[in-house]
Amino acid sequence: MMSESILLARGVTKVFELGRQEVRALRGVDLEVREGEFMALVGPSGSGKTTLLNLVGALDVPTSGELVVLGQKIAILSRRERADLRLRSIGFVFQAFNLVPVLTALENVEFVLELQGLEHRRDRAREVLQELGLADLADRRPSELSGGQQQRVAVARAIAARPALVLADEPTANLDGENAEILMHMMRDLRDRHGMTFIFSTHDARVVAHAVRVVTLVDGRVARDEVTPGEAPHEIIPGIGKAPATASA
Amino acid sequence: MGTAWTYARRSLLRNARRTALSIVGIGIGCALALFMESLNRGRDELFARMGAYGGAGHVRIVPEGWRERRDPRLRLANLPADVDAVRQLGGVAAVTVRARAQALVAMGTHVVPVEIVGVDPDTEPSTNRFARNVTQGRYLQSSESHAVVIGQAIADRLVAGLDDDILVTAVGKNGDIESMLLKIVGIVRTGSDEIDATICQVVLKDVERLTGLTGAGEVTLILEDWERADVAKVALTQAIGGADDVVTWGEISPEFKGHLEQDNAVSRLVSGIILLIVVLGVAGAQLAAVLERRREFAVLSALGMRSRMIIAVLLQEALAIGIASAALGLLLGLPFVWTLATRGIDLSQYMGASYSFQGVLIEPVIYGNFGVWTAWYVLTVAIMVTVIASLYPAWFASRTNPADALRVA
Numbered sequence: 001m002m003s004e005s006i007l008l009a010r011g012v013t014k015v016f017e018l019g020r021q022e023v024r025a026l027r028g029v030d031l032e033v034r035e036g037e038f039m040a041l042v043g044p045s046g047s048g049k050t051t052l053l054n055l056v057g058a059l060d061v062p063t064s065g066e067l068v069v070l071g072q073k074i075a076i077l078s079r080r081e082r083a084d085l086r087l088r089s090i091g092f093v094f095q096a097f098n099l100v101p102v103l104t105a106l107e108n109v110e111f112v113l114e115l116q117g118l119e120h121r122r123d124r125a126r127e128v129l130q131e132l133g134l135a136d137l138a139d140r141r142p143s144e145l146s147g148g149q150q151q152r153v154a155v156a157r158a159i160a161a162r163p164a165l166v167l168a169d170e171p172t173a174n175l176d177g178e179n180a181e182i183l184m185h186m187m188r189d190l191r192d193r194h195g196m197t198f199i200f201s202t203h204d205a206r207v208v209a210h211a212v213r214v215v216t217l218v219d220g221r222v223a224r225d226e227v228t229p230g231e232a233p234h235e236i237i238p239g240i241g242k243a244p245a246t247a248s249a
Numbered sequence: 250m251g252t253a254w255t256y257a258r259r260s261l262l263r264n265a266r267r268t269a270l271s272i273v274g275i276g277i278g279c280a281l282a283l284f285m286e287s288l289n290r291g292r293d294e295l296f297a298r299m300g301a302y303g304g305a306g307h308v309r310i311v312p313e314g315w316r317e318r319r320d321p322r323l324r325l326a327n328l329p330a331d332v333d334a335v336r337q338l339g340g341v342a343a344v345t346v347r348a349r350a351q352a353l354v355a356m357g358t359h360v361v362p363v364e365i366v367g368v369d370p371d372t373e374p375s376t377n378r379f380a381r382n383v384t385q386g387r388y389l390q391s392s393e394s395h396a397v398v399i400g401q402a403i404a405d406r407l408v409a410g411l412d413d414d415i416l417v418t419a420v421g422k423n424g425d426i427e428s429m430l431l432k433i434v435g436i437v438r439t440g441s442d443e444i445d446a447t448i449c450q451v452v453l454k455d456v457e458r459l460t461g462l463t464g465a466g467e468v469t470l471i472l473e474d475w476e477r478a479d480v481a482k483v484a485l486t487q488a489i490g491g492a493d494d495v496v497t498w499g500e501i502s503p504e505f506k507g508h509l510e511q512d513n514a515v516s517r518l519v520s521g522i523i524l525l526i527v528v529l530g531v532a533g534a535q536l537a538a539v540l541e542r543r544r545e546f547a548v549l550s551a552l553g554m555r556s557r558m559i560i561a562v563l564l565q566e567a568l569a570i571g572i573a574s575a576a577l578g579l580l581l582g583l584p585f586v587w588t589l590a591t592r593g594i595d596l597s598q599y600m601g602a603s604y605s606f607q608g609v610l611i612e613p614v615i616y617g618n619f620g621v622w623t624a625w626y627v628l629t630v631a632i633m634v635t636v637i638a639s640l641y642p643a644w645f646a647s648r649t650n651p652a653d654a655l656r657v658a
Contacts, residue, residue: 098544
């Protein structure tokens with residue numbers, strides 16, 4: 001049975017105005033992503049990776065073209081409807097972690113659940129941290145966590161409400177190799193266990209190796225779209241999520 | 250709002266110095282506003298009391314038509330019904346009846362125009378402080394006639410003293426000139442020539458005899474709470490049923506009330522300017538705080554936080570600052586307000602022992618008002634200031650485009 005389309009882009013462009021200059025960040029992107037994919041978005045700086053993620057995440061609207069995310073046409077959604085779409089169906093992992101600094105790890109996860117108006121959110125937040133092996137870090141604030149730990153908490157926050165789509169903008173850019181590996185395994189685990197769709201941008205070849213599908217953007221267009229033939233078996237790392245002894249940002 | 254409230258609360262402590270400065274700024278502003286409000290209320294109360302006990306009363310039942318003509322020859326249409334209505338009214342501290350007449354008083358070659366007030370000597374002292382402060386001689390007695398108590402200024406102009414007989418002349422009921430000899434039994438010195446020149450009291454019966462007009466021209470009430478004058482007026486108007494009219498002290502002395510309102514408006518304008526400066530200062534600080542957290546709001550917005558929730562969080566922060574500022578404002582302001590309420594401000598070096606305005610003798614010591622209202626006042630002002638100051642920064646934060654903010658960062 002064919003899985004459902006999560007993302008459908010046809011001739012999507014995005015033009016930014018910087019003073020009197022126009023910057024064409026996307027020049028006609030055609031792309032379809034199906035449920036459960038684990039896709040890497042690669043390409044040189046300025047190729048439009050972050051812009052495309054922002055559009056897919058309903059953070060911004062395309063200048064032209066058709067972009068349908070989770071069945072919703074992004075261009076016609078109001079600001080509030082886009083916020084609702086993000087809240088209900090999309091999880092975000094940012095390059096710079098972007099945890100709320102005054103909240104503990106548990107509260108950061110709980111906050112998203114609170115925004116959704118879910119009940120028993122504290123228990124749910126604890127469950128998620130437990131699932132990702134972060135229970136010991138629950139009461140620590142971001143400043144008391146290493147970079148790797150912060151990014152894992154950010155993943156916990158992103159998937160706490162079980163979104164259909166998780167977007168990660170260079171999630172390993174600020175992590176060392178070991179933490180990058182742990183993070184990618186964690187994301188693959190979540191995709192395998194919960195069927196979530198992951199789209200992440202990266203420059204890191206080691207991270208790309210985890211992807212099942214690799215889409216390369218060049219100058220705002222899809223230059224290559226490669227699918228790993230016969231998905232590589234995913235090795236679950238025991239003790240995933242626990243703070244490594246040498247954890248550092 | 251559990252975690253959102255935690256977020257708002259802890260955000261305040263992120264830049265504790267800025268938060269503390271905001272609280273101090275608003276607290277000082279509130280303390281100043283509280284002091285001025287206490288002074289205003291105290292002055293209002295003092296002026297109203299001075300006016301009321303200077304003879305005007307808080308509420309007065311007058312004849313129909315008096316409001317327009319102010320004619321002292323008018324008499325009440327139904328005095329017994331008026332008195333009954335007053336008896337039914339609660340919150341009355343004192344009541345008296347009077348009748349007035351325009352007259353000339355003369356001794357020898359000296360003549361002074363006055364308004365003679367016919368009074369009930371048993372009740373007048375409870376409504377008129379001048380009747381309690383006769384400086385020479387004594388006050389009138391209900392059993393006597395042909396006796397008069399005058400102000401020092403009238404005595405001086407007549408070159409008269411105690412036990413002197415003065416001739417009073419007035420127009421009678423039918424237009425005839427009527428005269429009567431009165432013996433000066435008391436002289437009142439208030440400290441104000443303007444007031445002293447208006448005091449000329451006789452018993453009610455003597456005014457009736459002199460003018461031929463029977464009955465009283467007014468029923469004057471002193472209320473326990475002067476601020477209930479309008480309420481008392483409505484109740485009395487309904488009770489007396491239209492035969493006579495009811496006026497408040499503000500209607501009796503509109504110039505006096507107008508002056509009071511003008512003073513209050515100026516004082517409140519000054520308070521408003523102080524608070525406006527505080528609002529602008531706090532708004533600047535809040536805006537700086539929002540700009541610093543722009544990336545954070547962008548992230549929260551990306552995670553699905555709606556604009557109104559961002560506004561709610563920032564207004565919660567403002568509320569917390571407001572409550573803390575109110576506490577500080579009370580802490581700073583109450584000692585001054587208490588001192589103002591118990592010791593007062595003595596203005597005698599600027600205006601003498603007493604002065605009069607619009608026929609009302611004003612005491613030189615003004616006491617502030619103190620009460621439970623101070624807490625509500627400061628809390629309301631502090632919260633209003635912080636919430637108003639936070640509206641623009643909150644709106645600004647809510648308009649953050651998550652994509653822009655993240656891109657810039």
